[in-house]
Amino acid sequence: MASPIKSLDFKRFLPMLKDRQANFAAARADLPAGSDQARVIAKALHPKRQYLKVAAVTERAADCKSFTLVPDPERGTEALAYFGAGKYLTVFETIGGLPVTRAYSISSAPKDALAGRYELTVKRVDGGLMSQYILNNWAVGTPVEVSAPSGNFEYQPLRDAETVVCLAGGSGITPFLSMANAIADGDEDFNMVLLYGSRSKENILFYDELDALTKRTDKVKVVHVLSDEGAANDLPGAEAGFLTAALIQKYAPANAPYSVFLCGPQQMYAFVDKELEQLNLPRKYVRHEMFGEFHDPASQDDYPADVPATVKLTVTVQDETTTVTGSSSDSVMQILEKNGIAVPSRCRSGECGFCHSHLLSGKVYVPKHLEYRRLADAQFGCIHPCCSFPLTDLVLNVPPAK
């Protein structure tokens, strides 16, 4: 008996090639068009750069200002990228002729972006190059260059509990202000219990805005936690002291799971993380916003001895190779920037991987808590320059910043 495959007519093969070319020949000769909403969304949410200008400046405290940023169509930005509350923008500046970048959480509501408005709030950081520059130089009309909204510090209903206890310290209030507005606008849906740590009533940022929000929606509750002695006495409803486990328990739901989100300075995380240990929350319910650049690698227990103070970096960007020197206490990214070499950067905290580069020779130190590299990166000598500190002279390939 013949194989059953023989029942298929082999002659059908003969015209296949001719027919295929005939199909091509019969088609339109226009540039390929057609709707591509996937691409429209991708480009709208993730522009390479956004060119903005300062439209208003609001003094929030003696050392803190908010900047209203609007699109600058003359430089090519017609509309602002929409964002999920909690995301940050990386600001690109040139200070003293050298490239500098910093990430700032967006403090305005997602809805405002549709109306062409972002707000960034900048608080002076002691020795902070960018914060001081912005506070001293940005005024109405100043051109500003920022990234697309970035980061993962957002509420996710499939992962997070229905109630989130948000722990804010100082200017760490900014992403929570955006989230609270998003709740009031109906763009996010969760119960926010905001425990906001400040030194005294005068140091509270956005006091009136937060107060107004609690009146707009009963899903946002705000508790000010004031650490200066006696400060809480001046403010009805305020708690005295710090963001402790007891305080979290007092305001968290008693019989339902809750998430804890943290945003604030490094010292606050060190304190609050210890407090959280007592609460024994599943790891999925505790989320930290990144606290920004890490300094002083020598402070870490596992930092090796006998690291030379000065190191030489030979860096190739595309087809240009340069040799520079820098301090081994600076990150690779800082050394390059201080020598006028812009490096791709977003979070500057190790996490986003935007600065992914190839280390061809030499050794670097990466603080353990900033080790967000992919597994294969270590095997193939890839580093995140923003949190890699040279231990020897280095030879590396870094992509161009733009």
Add this chain to the structure above:
Amino acid sequence: MKQYDVIVIGAGNGGLAAAATCARAGLSTLLLERHNIPGGSASSFVRGRFEFEPSLHELSGIGTPEDPGMVEVFFNNLGADVDWCKDRSTFRLVIPAKEGDKDAFLNENGVWVTVDARMPVGFENFSRKLDELVPGSYDSAMAAFGLAEKMYKAFDALGEGDSLGGILKAVKYMPDFMRMTSHTLKEGLDALGMPKKAQDIFNTYWCYMGSPASRFDFLYYMAMLHGYIKNGTGIPRLRSHAMSLAIDKVIRDHGGDIWYNSEVTKVLMKDGKPAGVVVNGTKEVYGKRFICNSAPNFVWNDLFEKKDVPEKQLKMTNARSIAAALTTVYLGMNKTKEELGITDYSVFIAPVSDSDEQFARCHDYFSGYCIINCLNEIIPDCTPKGTSQLFLTSMTFGDVMRGVQPQDYKKFKTRVAKDMIETCEKALNISIQPYIEEIEIALPPTFSRYLNTPQGTPYGYMLDKWDSMIPRTLQFAQDQPFDNFIFCGATQERGDGYGCAYHSGEKAAKLTIQAMKEGN
């Protein structure tokens, strides 16, 4: 100004393979990539304490030491070092029962289903199991695998071939070759007398190539299935990022240059042919020959002036249809797979058994079709102790995004992910949502962003009856736009898949090397 022998546009799997092959042959090679890491789909990403595999389900091209698969051979030949983990399972297909289904039964998970097929590796084992599930299907399955074995040899002959020479060689190896390639998967299995219900199980991998049984050619499906069933599959221990970095290293070790964050924004023409590219809108680089891993639709629209685009290329892009796209959900779980009740690496959950019916549903935002993978089944320590990672995949056309505005996108994503998670929970009678520690959701816009493909498709153009793999292969040379510019990647002859893309890059490189030798 330096002139490279070859400039490769895009470091997806095709571009990586092309650049590595050219660099190893001693050509001065520049690989340009818009993203900051190589690989396109072959990558990974970190969320919290999890590192996710973004697209790879398994590699059919990883065989046994005695009979290594195509991908393994490719890596070995390059001298690229990757640690493979072997998977000795194939797939489990579960079709939950609907009300009134007469053939419904209660499966091991306590779920009413009409199909629950956990298929083993090996032609004989697979065919026996199929026969157990659908009596009377053994002979047809073995006959199909028999054709696949013979055809595999014909396939090799085609690799390099021009039109006529290729056919003659292929036919010499296998007289039934022309029959298989000119008939669809459905026609082929019908001819072999395979019962419909068995066909639906047999055809489970149709979604890997994005073309259903009535449109996908019999020959190519069998070539693919052969790779999966004969020896099982494999996956890189350190995610696909390790594969891409391994090739990156080969390129650098052989003197090739790779520029990341370096997007080609224009192709420069001279005497009617490409002569260089503009990178990031500012920097000009010149080359003698070009291999392009980017999708033709965007290449012609974005990189060329219309007057320079060969008319046939425009007609080709307009004649072909953009293949389906994907929706994927990545879950870092704070429970082990045992605690979750996961027992298989790969479970295909389908609302209907027929691939064409399923395909038609993929214009919905969620078709009910979902593949759930648990990487810990193959790599137990791929996540920290006490945790696991899950990867859910559904097919969906990019056009489901029509009408979705950027500001609606986040809610839309969450809704799709919720439906996919619940579909898996119901079909396997397990609980997932309470244990999600990390989640990331990718829809066509995500793929559009990272892969830069039309409508976010990873599949290229649909492998359709009239534009199937063999005609694409035989007409490869005449379909290329310029004599110094060759396309590679998922839009080319074999469609998507790591092995297919590597093959296309390698082929483009070999043609380029040959042309350089001949002094063209």
